[in-house]
Amino acid sequence: MASSRDDFIIAIRSAFLKKSTQQKFSLLTLVFISIFVIVLSNLNFKAIQILKTGINEVVYRSSFIVSIPENFIKNSYFSILEYSTFFNKYKENEKQLIQLKSSNISNEIIQYENEELKNLINDYVSSSDKILAKIIVDHESPFLKSVIINKGSNNKVKIGTNIFDQSYLVGRVVEVNFKTSRVLLLSDLNSNVPVTIAPQNIQAIMIGAGDDYGQIKYIKDGIFQKFDENSIVYTSGTGAIFKSGIPIGKVRQTENNLNVDFFSDFSQLKYVFAEVEVKMENQSPKKEIDDNSDQKNTAIETKIQILEEEKKIIEDSNLKFKEENENLKFQVNYLNTKISSIENEVLAQKEKIEQSTIDQEELEFLRLNLLYSNKCQTRKLFSTGFKVGTPEYKKCILNKGKIND
Amino acid sequence: MTKFKRKGSLLKIYSWIPIIFLFISVLNEFDFNYLNLKYFSFNFPFILIFFFTLKDFKHFDYFFVFIAGLFNDTVIGLPLGISSLSYILICIATAYIRNITIRPSPFKDWFYFLFIISLINSLNYSILTLFFSFNLDLTNYLINTFFTFSFYIVFVSVFKYYLRGIND
Numbered sequence: 001m002a003s004s005r006d007d008f009i010i011a012i013r014s015a016f017l018k019k020s021t022q023q024k025f026s027l028l029t030l031v032f033i034s035i036f037v038i039v040l041s042n043l044n045f046k047a048i049q050i051l052k053t054g055i056n057e058v059v060y061r062s063s064f065i066v067s068i069p070e071n072f073i074k075n076s077y078f079s080i081l082e083y084s085t086f087f088n089k090y091k092e093n094e095k096q097l098i099q100l101k102s103s104n105i106s107n108e109i110i111q112y113e114n115e116e117l118k119n120l121i122n123d124y125v126s127s128s129d130k131i132l133a134k135i136i137v138d139h140e141s142p143f144l145k146s147v148i149i150n151k152g153s154n155n156k157v158k159i160g161t162n163i164f165d166q167s168y169l170v171g172r173v174v175e176v177n178f179k180t181s182r183v184l185l186l187s188d189l190n191s192n193v194p195v196t197i198a199p200q201n202i203q204a205i206m207i208g209a210g211d212d213y214g215q216i217k218y219i220k221d222g223i224f225q226k227f228d229e230n231s232i233v234y235t236s237g238t239g240a241i242f243k244s245g246i247p248i249g250k251v252r253q254t255e256n257n258l259n260v261d262f263f264s265d266f267s268q269l270k271y272v273f274a275e276v277e278v279k280m281e282n283q284s285p286k287k288e289i290d291d292n293s294d295q296k297n298t299a300i301e302t303k304i305q306i307l308e309e310e311k312k313i314i315e316d317s318n319l320k321f322k323e324e325n326e327n328l329k330f331q332v333n334y335l336n337t338k339i340s341s342i343e344n345e346v347l348a349q350k351e352k353i354e355q356s357t358i359d360q361e362e363l364e365f366l367r368l369n370l371l372y373s374n375k376c377q378t379r380k381l382f383s384t385g386f387k388v389g390t391p392e393y394k395k396c397i398l399n400k401g402k403i404n405d
Numbered sequence: 406m407t408k409f410k411r412k413g414s415l416l417k418i419y420s421w422i423p424i425i426f427l428f429i430s431v432l433n434e435f436d437f438n439y440l441n442l443k444y445f446s447f448n449f450p451f452i453l454i455f456f457f458t459l460k461d462f463k464h465f466d467y468f469f470v471f472i473a474g475l476f477n478d479t480v481i482g483l484p485l486g487i488s489s490l491s492y493i494l495i496c497i498a499t500a501y502i503r504n505i506t507i508r509p510s511p512f513k514d515w516f517y518f519l520f521i522i523s524l525i526n527s528l529n530y531s532i533l534t535l536f537f538s539f540n541l542d543l544t545n546y547l548i549n550t551f552f553t554f555s556f557y558i559v560f561v562s563v564f565k566y567y568l569r570g571i572n573d
Contacts, residue, residue, distance in 0.1 A: 037486035
Protein backbone atom coordinates (compact mmCIF):
# COMPACT_ATOMS: atom_id res chain seq x y z
CA MET A 1 0.00 0.00 0.00
CA ALA A 2 2.82 2.33 0.99
CA SER A 3 4.81 1.52 -2.12
CA SER A 4 1.85 2.27 -4.44
CA ARG A 5 1.37 5.62 -2.70
CA ASP A 6 5.07 6.35 -3.19
CA ASP A 7 4.75 5.46 -6.86
CA PHE A 8 1.83 7.83 -7.21
CA ILE A 9 3.74 10.65 -5.52
CA ILE A 10 6.80 10.02 -7.66
CA ALA A 11 4.66 10.02 -10.80
CA ILE A 12 2.93 13.25 -9.78
CA ARG A 13 6.22 14.94 -8.87
CA SER A 14 7.70 13.83 -12.12
CA ALA A 15 4.69 15.10 -14.07
CA PHE A 16 4.66 18.49 -12.35
CA LEU A 17 8.28 19.34 -11.88
CA LYS A 18 10.40 17.46 -14.37
CA LYS A 19 11.42 19.55 -17.33
CA SER A 20 11.94 17.45 -20.37
CA THR A 21 14.87 18.06 -22.66
CA GLN A 22 12.99 20.40 -25.01
CA GLN A 23 10.73 22.12 -22.43
CA LYS A 24 11.48 25.65 -21.28
CA PHE A 25 9.14 25.66 -18.28
CA SER A 26 7.95 22.99 -15.87
CA LEU A 27 4.22 22.32 -15.80
CA LEU A 28 3.93 23.54 -12.23
CA THR A 29 5.37 26.91 -13.21
CA LEU A 30 2.89 27.17 -16.06
CA VAL A 31 -0.03 26.28 -13.77
CA PHE A 32 0.98 29.06 -11.42
CA ILE A 33 1.39 31.51 -14.30
CA SER A 34 -2.09 30.55 -15.60
CA ILE A 35 -3.67 31.18 -12.20
CA PHE A 36 -1.71 34.42 -11.89
CA VAL A 37 -2.97 35.55 -15.33
CA ILE A 38 -6.57 34.68 -14.41
CA VAL A 39 -6.36 36.77 -11.27
CA LEU A 40 -4.47 39.57 -12.98
CA SER A 41 -6.85 39.83 -15.94
CA ASN A 42 -9.68 40.60 -13.55
CA LEU A 43 -7.92 43.48 -11.89
CA ASN A 44 -8.62 46.81 -13.46
CA PHE A 45 -5.08 48.18 -13.52
CA LYS A 46 -4.47 50.49 -16.42
CA ALA A 47 -1.23 48.75 -17.44
CA ILE A 48 -3.01 45.39 -17.56
CA GLN A 49 -5.88 46.86 -19.56
CA ILE A 50 -3.44 48.33 -22.12
CA LEU A 51 -1.59 45.02 -22.36
CA LYS A 52 -4.85 43.16 -22.76
CA THR A 53 -6.00 45.58 -25.47
CA GLY A 54 -2.69 45.07 -27.30
CA ILE A 55 -3.01 41.29 -27.16
CA ASN A 56 -6.62 41.52 -28.33
CA GLU A 57 -5.68 43.65 -31.33
CA VAL A 58 -2.94 41.24 -32.43
CA VAL A 59 -4.99 38.10 -31.80
CA TYR A 60 -8.14 39.40 -33.52
CA ARG A 61 -6.19 40.38 -36.61
CA SER A 62 -4.35 37.05 -36.63
CA SER A 63 -7.63 35.23 -36.16
CA PHE A 64 -9.10 37.12 -39.10
CA ILE A 65 -6.18 36.14 -41.33
CA VAL A 66 -6.19 32.52 -40.20
CA SER A 67 -9.96 32.30 -40.73
CA ILE A 68 -9.76 33.42 -44.37
CA PRO A 69 -9.73 29.89 -45.88
CA GLU A 70 -12.56 28.70 -43.66
CA ASN A 71 -14.54 31.86 -44.31
CA PHE A 72 -14.06 31.33 -48.03
CA ILE A 73 -15.53 27.83 -47.77
CA LYS A 74 -18.29 29.08 -45.52
CA ASN A 75 -19.20 31.94 -47.86
CA SER A 76 -19.15 29.64 -50.88
CA TYR A 77 -21.48 27.27 -49.08
CA PHE A 78 -23.90 30.08 -48.27
CA SER A 79 -23.66 31.45 -51.82
CA ILE A 80 -24.69 28.08 -53.23
CA LEU A 81 -27.58 27.94 -50.77
CA GLU A 82 -28.60 31.46 -51.75
CA TYR A 83 -28.60 30.67 -55.45
CA SER A 84 -30.76 27.62 -54.93
CA THR A 85 -33.47 29.70 -53.24
CA PHE A 86 -32.89 32.86 -55.23
CA PHE A 87 -36.15 33.02 -57.19
CA ASN A 88 -38.45 32.29 -54.25
CA LYS A 89 -36.69 34.86 -52.14
CA TYR A 90 -36.98 37.41 -54.93
CA LYS A 91 -40.74 36.90 -55.08
CA GLU A 92 -41.06 37.23 -51.31
CA ASN A 93 -38.93 40.36 -51.31
CA GLU A 94 -41.05 41.90 -54.05
CA LYS A 95 -44.18 41.40 -51.97
CA GLN A 96 -42.52 42.80 -48.89
CA LEU A 97 -41.22 45.80 -50.79
CA ILE A 98 -44.72 46.77 -51.89
CA GLN A 99 -45.97 46.52 -48.31
CA LEU A 100 -43.03 48.46 -46.95
CA LYS A 101 -43.41 51.25 -49.47
CA SER A 102 -47.00 51.78 -48.41
CA SER A 103 -46.08 51.95 -44.73
CA ASN A 104 -43.03 54.13 -45.25
CA ILE A 105 -44.84 57.45 -45.40
CA SER A 106 -46.77 56.85 -42.21
CA ASN A 107 -43.52 55.88 -40.49
CA GLU A 108 -41.90 59.13 -41.53
CA ILE A 109 -44.80 61.06 -40.05
CA ILE A 110 -44.53 59.10 -36.80
CA GLN A 111 -40.79 59.75 -36.65
CA TYR A 112 -41.33 63.43 -37.11
CA GLU A 113 -44.01 63.48 -34.43
CA ASN A 114 -41.67 61.62 -32.10
CA GLU A 115 -38.94 64.19 -32.59
CA GLU A 116 -41.37 67.02 -32.02
CA LEU A 117 -42.65 65.44 -28.81
CA LYS A 118 -39.12 64.92 -27.54
CA ASN A 119 -38.43 68.55 -28.21
CA LEU A 120 -41.54 69.51 -26.27
CA ILE A 121 -40.48 67.61 -23.14
CA ASN A 122 -36.97 69.10 -23.30
CA ASP A 123 -35.45 65.66 -23.73
CA TYR A 124 -32.41 65.02 -25.81
CA VAL A 125 -32.47 64.01 -29.44
CA SER A 126 -29.76 61.52 -30.20
CA SER A 127 -28.26 61.76 -33.64
CA SER A 128 -28.19 58.59 -35.69
CA ASP A 129 -24.48 58.45 -36.38
CA LYS A 130 -24.30 54.88 -37.50
CA ILE A 131 -20.93 53.69 -38.60
CA LEU A 132 -20.48 50.63 -40.73
CA ALA A 133 -18.37 47.93 -39.16
CA LYS A 134 -17.10 44.68 -40.60
CA ILE A 135 -17.23 41.48 -38.60
CA ILE A 136 -13.69 40.17 -38.56
CA VAL A 137 -14.09 37.23 -36.19
CA ASP A 138 -17.27 35.19 -35.88
CA HIS A 139 -16.70 31.73 -34.51
CA GLU A 140 -20.25 31.04 -33.36
CA SER A 141 -19.01 29.26 -30.29
CA PRO A 142 -21.70 27.12 -28.65
CA PHE A 143 -20.73 28.55 -25.26
CA LEU A 144 -20.48 32.29 -25.86
CA LYS A 145 -22.26 34.11 -28.64
CA SER A 146 -20.12 37.06 -29.60
CA VAL A 147 -18.45 38.60 -32.65
CA ILE A 148 -15.51 40.93 -33.18
CA ILE A 149 -15.97 44.09 -35.28
CA ASN A 150 -13.27 46.24 -36.86
CA LYS A 151 -14.26 49.46 -35.09
CA GLY A 152 -12.93 50.46 -31.71
CA SER A 153 -12.31 53.39 -29.43
CA ASN A 154 -10.75 55.44 -32.23
CA ASN A 155 -14.17 55.37 -33.94
CA LYS A 156 -15.89 56.51 -30.70
CA VAL A 157 -17.25 53.04 -30.01
CA LYS A 158 -17.81 52.60 -26.28
CA ILE A 159 -18.83 49.78 -23.98
CA GLY A 160 -22.59 49.51 -24.38
CA THR A 161 -22.74 50.85 -27.93
CA ASN A 162 -25.78 49.39 -29.67
CA ILE A 163 -25.07 47.27 -32.72
CA PHE A 164 -27.55 46.91 -35.57
CA ASP A 165 -28.12 44.78 -38.60
CA GLN A 166 -30.06 47.16 -40.90
CA SER A 167 -32.49 48.61 -38.35
CA TYR A 168 -32.68 45.49 -36.15
CA LEU A 169 -30.82 45.19 -32.88
CA VAL A 170 -28.20 42.44 -32.74
CA GLY A 171 -26.29 43.19 -29.56
CA ARG A 172 -24.07 45.57 -27.68
CA VAL A 173 -20.37 46.19 -27.27
CA VAL A 174 -18.86 44.56 -24.18
CA GLU A 175 -15.16 45.06 -24.82
CA VAL A 176 -13.44 47.91 -26.65
CA ASN A 177 -9.93 47.96 -28.04
CA PHE A 178 -8.33 50.67 -30.12
CA LYS A 179 -9.40 49.35 -33.51
CA THR A 180 -11.60 46.40 -32.62
CA SER A 181 -14.51 45.63 -30.29
CA ARG A 182 -16.32 42.57 -29.04
CA VAL A 183 -20.09 42.49 -29.49
CA LEU A 184 -22.21 40.33 -27.21
CA LEU A 185 -25.07 39.04 -29.33
CA LEU A 186 -28.66 39.02 -28.09
CA SER A 187 -28.70 35.23 -28.36
CA ASP A 188 -26.00 34.85 -25.70
CA LEU A 189 -27.04 33.45 -22.31
CA ASN A 190 -25.51 36.51 -20.62
CA SER A 191 -27.56 38.97 -22.66
CA ASN A 192 -30.53 40.63 -20.92
CA VAL A 193 -32.60 43.23 -22.75
CA PRO A 194 -35.57 45.19 -21.34
CA VAL A 195 -38.28 44.89 -23.99
CA THR A 196 -41.83 45.88 -24.81
CA ILE A 197 -44.17 43.47 -26.53
CA ALA A 198 -46.57 45.13 -28.96
CA PRO A 199 -49.48 45.47 -29.51
CA GLN A 200 -50.22 44.13 -26.01
CA ASN A 201 -47.84 46.77 -24.60
CA ILE A 202 -46.32 44.46 -22.00
CA GLN A 203 -42.94 45.11 -20.42
CA ALA A 204 -40.54 42.18 -20.00
CA ILE A 205 -36.93 41.08 -20.08
CA MET A 206 -35.58 39.12 -23.02
CA ILE A 207 -32.74 36.72 -22.25
CA GLY A 208 -30.58 34.99 -24.84
CA ALA A 209 -31.19 31.26 -25.00
CA GLY A 210 -27.65 30.37 -26.07
CA ASP A 211 -29.15 29.32 -29.38
CA ASP A 212 -30.56 31.27 -32.33
CA TYR A 213 -33.51 32.66 -30.35
CA GLY A 214 -34.32 34.59 -27.19
CA GLN A 215 -36.68 33.95 -24.29
CA ILE A 216 -39.15 36.29 -22.62
CA LYS A 217 -38.87 36.32 -18.85
CA TYR A 218 -40.33 38.20 -15.92
CA ILE A 219 -43.83 38.79 -17.18
CA LYS A 220 -46.97 38.75 -15.10
CA ASP A 221 -48.75 35.47 -14.52
CA GLY A 222 -51.90 34.95 -16.49
CA ILE A 223 -51.00 37.01 -19.53
CA PHE A 224 -49.25 34.17 -21.29
CA GLN A 225 -52.24 33.56 -23.55
CA LYS A 226 -52.45 37.17 -24.63
CA PHE A 227 -49.64 36.83 -27.11
CA ASP A 228 -49.90 35.61 -30.66
CA GLU A 229 -47.57 35.24 -33.61
CA ASN A 230 -48.06 38.85 -34.61
CA SER A 231 -46.66 40.15 -31.33
CA ILE A 232 -43.50 42.15 -31.98
CA VAL A 233 -40.67 42.56 -29.48
CA TYR A 234 -38.75 45.82 -29.38
CA THR A 235 -36.51 47.54 -26.86
CA SER A 236 -38.26 49.47 -24.12
CA GLY A 237 -35.25 51.64 -23.28
CA THR A 238 -35.57 50.87 -19.58
CA GLY A 239 -32.22 51.09 -17.83
CA ALA A 240 -30.79 53.19 -20.67
CA ILE A 241 -28.67 50.27 -21.90
CA PHE A 242 -30.46 50.10 -25.20
CA LYS A 243 -32.30 52.87 -27.05
CA SER A 244 -36.06 52.53 -27.05
CA GLY A 245 -38.11 51.35 -29.99
CA ILE A 246 -35.54 49.19 -31.76
CA PRO A 247 -37.17 46.11 -33.30
CA ILE A 248 -35.76 42.76 -32.15
CA GLY A 249 -38.02 39.94 -33.29
CA LYS A 250 -41.37 38.20 -33.21
CA VAL A 251 -42.91 36.20 -30.39
CA ARG A 252 -43.21 32.45 -30.81
CA GLN A 253 -45.17 30.50 -28.21
CA THR A 254 -44.08 27.08 -27.08
CA GLU A 255 -45.63 24.89 -24.40
CA ASN A 256 -43.97 26.54 -21.42
CA ASN A 257 -42.02 29.44 -22.87
CA LEU A 258 -42.33 32.56 -24.90
CA ASN A 259 -39.52 32.56 -27.41
CA VAL A 260 -38.37 35.38 -29.65
CA ASP A 261 -37.35 34.71 -33.24
CA PHE A 262 -34.89 37.43 -34.14
CA PHE A 263 -35.53 39.49 -37.27
CA SER A 264 -31.83 39.31 -38.01
CA ASP A 265 -30.01 36.04 -38.71
CA PHE A 266 -26.91 36.22 -36.50
CA SER A 267 -25.16 33.42 -38.38
CA GLN A 268 -25.23 35.48 -41.58
CA LEU A 269 -23.82 38.74 -40.26
CA LYS A 270 -21.05 40.27 -42.36
CA TYR A 271 -21.45 43.97 -41.75
CA VAL A 272 -23.19 45.72 -38.89
CA PHE A 273 -23.87 49.28 -37.84
CA ALA A 274 -22.50 50.66 -34.60
CA GLU A 275 -24.54 53.59 -33.37
CA VAL A 276 -22.23 56.20 -31.95
CA GLU A 277 -24.59 58.32 -29.94
CA VAL A 278 -24.17 62.08 -29.70
CA LYS A 279 -26.66 63.61 -27.31
CA MET A 280 -27.91 66.97 -28.52
CA GLU A 281 -29.49 68.64 -25.51
CA ASN A 282 -32.50 70.80 -26.27
CA GLN A 283 -31.89 74.31 -25.08
CA SER A 284 -34.18 75.81 -22.47
CA PRO A 285 -35.74 79.28 -23.16
CA LYS A 286 -33.38 80.97 -20.65
CA LYS A 287 -30.31 79.61 -22.35
CA GLU A 288 -31.62 80.65 -25.73
CA ILE A 289 -31.72 84.27 -24.64
CA ASP A 290 -28.09 84.15 -23.57
CA ASP A 291 -26.87 82.56 -26.75
CA ASN A 292 -25.05 84.60 -29.30
CA SER A 293 -26.47 85.45 -32.70
CA ASP A 294 -24.65 82.67 -34.53
CA GLN A 295 -26.26 80.05 -32.38
CA LYS A 296 -29.63 81.72 -32.91
CA ASN A 297 -29.13 81.60 -36.62
CA THR A 298 -28.21 77.95 -36.42
CA ALA A 299 -31.29 77.25 -34.33
CA ILE A 300 -33.47 79.13 -36.82
CA GLU A 301 -31.88 77.27 -39.69
CA THR A 302 -32.48 73.97 -37.95
CA LYS A 303 -36.09 74.94 -37.33
CA ILE A 304 -36.50 75.93 -40.96
CA GLN A 305 -35.00 72.64 -41.99
CA ILE A 306 -37.37 70.75 -39.71
CA LEU A 307 -40.31 72.78 -41.03
CA GLU A 308 -39.24 72.11 -44.59
CA GLU A 309 -39.03 68.42 -43.82
CA GLU A 310 -42.45 68.62 -42.22
CA LYS A 311 -43.79 70.42 -45.27
CA LYS A 312 -42.33 67.80 -47.54
CA ILE A 313 -43.86 65.00 -45.51
CA ILE A 314 -47.23 66.76 -45.45
CA GLU A 315 -47.06 67.33 -49.19
CA ASP A 316 -46.25 63.70 -49.73
CA SER A 317 -49.07 62.56 -47.53
CA ASN A 318 -51.45 65.06 -49.19
CA LEU A 319 -50.52 63.71 -52.56
CA LYS A 320 -51.20 60.24 -51.36
CA PHE A 321 -54.55 61.28 -49.84
CA LYS A 322 -55.50 63.02 -53.10
CA GLU A 323 -54.73 59.92 -55.07
CA GLU A 324 -56.77 57.86 -52.65
CA ASN A 325 -59.61 60.42 -52.88
CA GLU A 326 -59.66 60.22 -56.66
CA ASN A 327 -59.73 56.48 -56.49
CA LEU A 328 -62.58 56.54 -54.01
CA LYS A 329 -64.57 59.01 -56.14
CA PHE A 330 -64.19 56.83 -59.17
CA GLN A 331 -65.29 53.82 -57.16
CA VAL A 332 -68.34 55.70 -55.78
CA ASN A 333 -69.43 56.71 -59.31
CA TYR A 334 -69.00 53.23 -60.57
CA LEU A 335 -71.00 51.81 -57.67
CA ASN A 336 -73.82 54.36 -58.14
CA THR A 337 -74.16 53.39 -61.80
CA LYS A 338 -74.23 49.76 -60.83
CA ILE A 339 -76.91 50.40 -58.17
CA SER A 340 -79.21 52.24 -60.65
CA SER A 341 -78.91 49.48 -63.23
CA ILE A 342 -79.69 46.88 -60.56
CA GLU A 343 -82.73 48.92 -59.44
CA ASN A 344 -84.05 48.99 -63.01
CA GLU A 345 -83.61 45.30 -63.26
CA VAL A 346 -85.49 44.78 -60.01
CA LEU A 347 -88.42 46.92 -61.25
CA ALA A 348 -88.66 44.96 -64.48
CA GLN A 349 -88.60 41.72 -62.52
CA LYS A 350 -91.40 42.97 -60.22
CA GLU A 351 -93.58 43.90 -63.19
CA LYS A 352 -93.06 40.50 -64.69
CA ILE A 353 -94.00 38.83 -61.43
CA GLU A 354 -97.19 40.93 -61.11
CA GLN A 355 -98.22 40.15 -64.71
CA SER A 356 -97.61 36.52 -64.09
CA THR A 357 -99.83 36.57 -60.94
CA ILE A 358 -102.61 38.30 -62.89
CA ASP A 359 -102.33 35.78 -65.69
CA GLN A 360 -102.54 32.90 -63.24
CA GLU A 361 -105.66 34.36 -61.55
CA GLU A 362 -107.28 34.86 -64.98
CA LEU A 363 -106.48 31.30 -65.97
CA GLU A 364 -107.98 29.97 -62.76
CA PHE A 365 -111.14 32.03 -63.31
CA LEU A 366 -111.54 30.72 -66.84
CA ARG A 367 -111.12 27.13 -65.64
CA LEU A 368 -113.72 27.57 -62.92
CA ASN A 369 -115.98 29.45 -65.34
CA LEU A 370 -116.17 26.41 -67.56
CA LEU A 371 -117.22 24.27 -64.61
CA TYR A 372 -119.56 26.57 -62.69
CA SER A 373 -120.93 29.07 -65.24
CA ASN A 374 -124.31 27.28 -65.38
CA LYS A 375 -124.72 27.67 -61.62
CA CYS A 376 -123.84 31.33 -61.46
CA GLN A 377 -125.37 32.59 -64.73
CA THR A 378 -128.94 34.03 -64.79
CA ARG A 379 -131.25 32.44 -67.46
CA LYS A 380 -134.83 32.77 -66.26
CA LEU A 381 -136.71 35.65 -64.82
CA PHE A 382 -136.70 34.49 -61.19
CA SER A 383 -133.46 32.54 -61.16
CA THR A 384 -130.76 33.26 -58.55
CA GLY A 385 -127.74 33.72 -60.88
CA PHE A 386 -125.88 36.81 -61.89
CA LYS A 387 -125.33 38.61 -65.11
CA VAL A 388 -122.13 37.55 -66.93
CA GLY A 389 -119.28 40.04 -66.52
CA THR A 390 -120.43 41.50 -63.20
CA PRO A 391 -118.21 41.28 -60.08
CA GLU A 392 -120.86 39.18 -58.34
CA TYR A 393 -120.71 36.65 -61.16
CA LYS A 394 -116.92 36.51 -60.89
CA LYS A 395 -117.15 36.03 -57.13
CA CYS A 396 -119.66 33.22 -57.61
CA ILE A 397 -117.36 31.48 -60.09
CA LEU A 398 -114.37 31.83 -57.78
CA ASN A 399 -116.54 30.39 -54.95
CA LYS A 400 -117.16 27.39 -57.16
CA GLY A 401 -120.84 28.14 -57.88
CA LYS A 402 -121.87 29.01 -54.30
CA ILE A 403 -124.12 32.06 -54.50
CA ASN A 404 -124.37 32.82 -50.77
CA ASP A 405 -121.18 32.85 -48.65
CA MET B 406 11.53 9.90 -44.18
CA THR B 407 15.24 9.58 -44.66
CA LYS B 408 14.88 12.77 -46.65
CA PHE B 409 14.06 14.61 -43.42
CA LYS B 410 17.14 13.39 -41.71
CA ARG B 411 19.24 14.64 -44.54
CA LYS B 412 17.49 17.96 -44.66
CA GLY B 413 17.48 19.15 -41.05
CA SER B 414 15.41 22.28 -41.68
CA LEU B 415 12.63 20.28 -43.31
CA LEU B 416 12.50 17.96 -40.32
CA LYS B 417 12.28 20.97 -38.04
CA ILE B 418 9.32 22.34 -39.98
CA TYR B 419 7.71 18.90 -39.97
CA SER B 420 8.14 18.63 -36.21
CA TRP B 421 6.51 22.03 -35.75
CA ILE B 422 3.33 21.05 -37.60
CA PRO B 423 1.32 20.07 -34.47
CA ILE B 424 2.11 23.40 -32.78
CA ILE B 425 1.21 25.30 -35.96
CA PHE B 426 -2.02 23.34 -36.16
CA LEU B 427 -2.72 24.12 -32.53
CA PHE B 428 -2.37 27.85 -33.15
CA ILE B 429 -4.47 27.70 -36.31
CA SER B 430 -7.18 25.80 -34.46
CA VAL B 431 -7.33 28.23 -31.54
CA LEU B 432 -7.36 31.23 -33.84
CA ASN B 433 -9.85 29.74 -36.24
CA GLU B 434 -11.87 27.13 -34.30
CA PHE B 435 -12.95 25.07 -37.29
CA ASP B 436 -15.91 23.53 -35.57
CA PHE B 437 -18.35 23.60 -38.53
CA ASN B 438 -20.94 25.53 -36.54
CA TYR B 439 -22.08 27.32 -39.68
CA LEU B 440 -23.56 24.04 -40.89
CA ASN B 441 -26.24 24.68 -38.25
CA LEU B 442 -26.00 21.19 -36.86
CA LYS B 443 -27.70 21.72 -33.57
CA TYR B 444 -25.49 21.13 -30.52
CA PHE B 445 -22.64 19.89 -32.66
CA SER B 446 -19.27 21.10 -31.42
CA PHE B 447 -15.97 19.55 -30.46
CA ASN B 448 -12.73 20.77 -28.97
CA PHE B 449 -9.95 20.07 -31.42
CA PRO B 450 -7.15 21.63 -29.29
CA PHE B 451 -7.95 19.16 -26.49
CA ILE B 452 -7.46 16.21 -28.84
CA LEU B 453 -4.28 17.66 -30.32
CA ILE B 454 -2.70 18.55 -26.98
CA PHE B 455 -3.65 15.27 -25.34
CA PHE B 456 -2.28 13.15 -28.16
CA PHE B 457 0.96 15.01 -28.78
CA THR B 458 1.88 15.60 -25.15
CA LEU B 459 1.26 11.91 -24.60
CA LYS B 460 3.07 10.55 -27.64
CA ASP B 461 5.45 13.23 -28.84
CA PHE B 462 6.02 15.59 -25.93
CA LYS B 463 9.59 16.38 -26.97
CA HIS B 464 8.36 18.28 -30.01
CA PHE B 465 5.40 19.81 -28.26
CA ASP B 466 6.51 22.71 -26.11
CA TYR B 467 4.34 23.34 -23.03
CA PHE B 468 5.07 27.02 -23.22
CA PHE B 469 3.46 27.25 -26.67
CA VAL B 470 0.49 25.32 -25.33
CA PHE B 471 0.19 27.93 -22.61
CA ILE B 472 0.36 30.77 -25.19
CA ALA B 473 -2.21 28.98 -27.39
CA GLY B 474 -4.52 28.94 -24.37
CA LEU B 475 -4.19 32.70 -24.01
CA PHE B 476 -5.01 33.13 -27.70
CA ASN B 477 -8.03 30.88 -27.34
CA ASP B 478 -9.35 32.94 -24.42
CA THR B 479 -8.92 36.13 -26.40
CA VAL B 480 -10.73 34.77 -29.46
CA ILE B 481 -13.61 33.21 -27.55
CA GLY B 482 -13.92 36.01 -25.04
CA LEU B 483 -13.24 34.08 -21.87
CA PRO B 484 -11.24 35.54 -18.98
CA LEU B 485 -7.53 35.32 -19.83
CA GLY B 486 -5.83 32.23 -18.45
CA ILE B 487 -8.79 29.84 -18.32
CA SER B 488 -7.92 27.90 -21.46
CA SER B 489 -4.20 28.02 -20.61
CA LEU B 490 -4.97 26.36 -17.31
CA SER B 491 -7.12 23.74 -19.04
CA TYR B 492 -4.44 22.96 -21.59
CA ILE B 493 -1.69 22.75 -18.97
CA LEU B 494 -3.88 20.44 -16.89
CA ILE B 495 -4.12 18.14 -19.91
CA CYS B 496 -0.33 18.25 -20.17
CA ILE B 497 -0.03 17.30 -16.48
CA ALA B 498 -2.48 14.44 -16.95
CA THR B 499 -0.60 13.10 -19.95
CA ALA B 500 2.74 13.44 -18.16
CA TYR B 501 1.28 11.44 -15.29
CA ILE B 502 -0.16 8.73 -17.50
CA ARG B 503 3.15 8.53 -19.37
CA ASN B 504 4.98 7.93 -16.10
CA ILE B 505 2.65 5.23 -14.82
CA THR B 506 2.05 3.38 -18.10
CA ILE B 507 4.23 0.43 -18.95
CA ARG B 508 2.27 -0.97 -21.88
CA PRO B 509 0.37 1.77 -23.74
CA SER B 510 -3.08 0.88 -25.11
CA PRO B 511 -5.07 3.17 -27.44
CA PHE B 512 -8.34 2.04 -25.86
CA LYS B 513 -7.14 2.96 -22.35
CA ASP B 514 -5.84 6.29 -23.63
CA TRP B 515 -9.23 6.98 -25.19
CA PHE B 516 -11.16 6.50 -21.95
CA TYR B 517 -8.50 8.27 -19.98
CA PHE B 518 -9.00 11.17 -22.39
CA LEU B 519 -12.74 11.10 -21.67
CA PHE B 520 -12.04 11.26 -17.94
CA ILE B 521 -9.59 14.15 -18.34
CA ILE B 522 -11.77 16.30 -20.62
CA SER B 523 -14.81 15.72 -18.41
CA LEU B 524 -12.79 16.82 -15.41
CA ILE B 525 -11.39 19.89 -17.18
CA ASN B 526 -14.74 20.93 -18.65
CA SER B 527 -16.31 20.60 -15.18
CA LEU B 528 -13.54 22.73 -13.74
CA ASN B 529 -13.99 25.29 -16.52
CA TYR B 530 -17.73 25.41 -15.98
CA SER B 531 -17.32 25.77 -12.23
CA ILE B 532 -14.76 28.57 -12.47
CA LEU B 533 -16.76 30.51 -15.04
CA THR B 534 -20.07 30.23 -13.23
CA LEU B 535 -18.83 30.57 -9.65
CA PHE B 536 -16.06 33.15 -9.95
CA PHE B 537 -17.02 35.03 -13.11
CA SER B 538 -20.85 34.78 -12.95
CA PHE B 539 -21.12 33.57 -16.53
CA ASN B 540 -24.42 32.03 -17.62
CA LEU B 541 -23.51 28.82 -19.38
CA ASP B 542 -25.53 25.91 -20.66
CA LEU B 543 -24.29 22.67 -19.18
CA THR B 544 -25.82 20.69 -22.05
CA ASN B 545 -23.43 22.35 -24.47
CA TYR B 546 -20.50 21.24 -22.33
CA LEU B 547 -21.77 17.67 -22.13
CA ILE B 548 -22.35 17.45 -25.87
CA ASN B 549 -18.99 19.07 -26.59
CA THR B 550 -17.31 16.51 -24.32
CA PHE B 551 -19.12 13.67 -26.03
CA PHE B 552 -18.15 14.76 -29.56
CA THR B 553 -14.56 15.54 -28.53
CA PHE B 554 -14.34 12.05 -27.06
CA SER B 555 -15.90 10.50 -30.19
CA PHE B 556 -13.64 12.35 -32.59
CA TYR B 557 -10.50 11.51 -30.62
CA ILE B 558 -10.16 8.07 -32.15
CA VAL B 559 -10.69 9.49 -35.66
CA PHE B 560 -8.00 12.13 -35.29
CA VAL B 561 -5.63 9.75 -33.54
CA SER B 562 -5.61 7.49 -36.58
CA VAL B 563 -4.55 10.53 -38.67
CA PHE B 564 -1.95 11.72 -36.15
CA LYS B 565 -0.37 8.27 -36.07
CA TYR B 566 0.65 8.68 -39.71
CA TYR B 567 2.39 11.90 -38.76
CA LEU B 568 4.19 10.21 -35.86
CA ARG B 569 5.25 7.33 -38.06
CA GLY B 570 6.77 9.92 -40.40
CA ILE B 571 8.73 11.69 -37.68
CA ASN B 572 9.96 8.49 -36.00
CA ASP B 573 11.12 6.76 -39.17
